[in-house]
Amino acid sequence: MITSDLIRKLSPKHPNPQAAADALSKAAVRFGITDPESVAAWVANLAIESNLTPCRENLYYTDAARARRIFSALRAYPDSAFVRNPEGMANIVYANRLGNGNVRSGDGWRYRGAGMIQTTGKANFERTGDLIGLDLVARPELLEQIGPAALAAAAYWTRMSSGDQLARAGDIRGTRRAVNGPAMLHADEMLAAYAKALPLVQAAPSQPGQVKLVPAGGGEPVTWNGQTVKYGGTLLTPALVEQLRTVYPPGSPRASYERLFVYHRSNGDLVLERQPVTPSSIPARPQ
Template identity: 45%
Template sequence: MSITQQQLLQILPNARPVAGVFVSALNQAMARFDITSPVRQAAFVAQVGHESQHLTKLSESLYYKDAARVAGLFKYGFDLNRNGKVDAAEVADAQAYLRNSEKLANRVYANRMGNGPEASGDGYRYRARGCIGITGRDMYRRCGHALGLPLVDRPELLELPGNAALSAAWFWWDHGLNELADAGAFDSITRVINGGQTGREDRLELWAKAKVALCLPSI
């Protein structure tokens, strides 16, 4: 089953400037990775819509103005004691990374997910891209292998609509999210994508719209 541009805009009205490009890209990606039932498609489009701000944001910016927010959001980068709490010293540390996306990405994504140290630049090079953020050198390598794309050498390819949709559908399939969608386990899908429940209200609202657009029961 393919979704129409009208259905896509019913779910993601802010996607109007890019809907004509993305409806074809999403349909091709969903067909390739077996996101073919209305149940699966409703969950997928809702999650993709939230993650990409209605298909308008395909690359993580990491531009912040509030040090406390940065330290709280990126505990891997600033919670050096790994105690789950943000103290004054960590907030002060984060201050130096405000209004500088590249510097912040290199700090918070350093030495994990296959990335090198902060000075390597891997954090910014392999920041989240695509309709569901592919993040880190290891994930770029795996995704590139699956899609036949040189993503380690050219990570910016995930900012192209077709590749952004394909990478999201691959992530969905690779993490077993079709099965969770079949079971109606939408919050579990969010947890896999987000690591928690950030944006839950918006995700659920988009899911409700998607079920209406695709003629599914509302419960």
């Protein structure tokens, strides 16, 4: 559903479309973003927020009057406090909001918009970190990495906003409010991106094939019996298999999910194989 071609369509100058497609596909499986309308609206909103590239919010302003029109909190401060001073501006406009401390705390700058969906504010960094299993309060810079940024975007879309629910109900314009707030900035551009994305994420209907597991050490794949089992370090459940089948449609390139390789053959068979265990894939023992 999410391919490098889709990334290039929405972000022609993207530095690594395949890495973005892989990271977003994994995040989609983990958080159950499988409805084509939801996938298309999700990536369309991410294209508006960040061009599908992890980044930090740009708060460099040279026009004080324009900045004050956008951020009313600046009206109490002289130009020198925020003009050509992004850190000063962030600490003012985000002070005492979204779980942040006061201006002097530095929270506004530390927890300014980050990632693909521009997670903002200490409370949202904390909630997102809980959902994706990373301490984003202690290490907000993790959202500058493509894997955590994709997971954060999926967590927000499905668990912290109504984005997924609205998209499934057909309210695509409403998803812009879910992501951007009442201002709904660039809603028309998001809808245009959605129109480009939807045909690319809609997989051609096909008859589901069998699910086959490659034995340890290789050999001819054997048919999975449908029972929950630990396979290659991944808990294989019927729900997960259905998500893998949907996110990686028939004929898609080999994909990597957790410690598995995923092949969805053109005939509909879904083949799963353990990835080789290497020293780099073994978690380091705590010191």
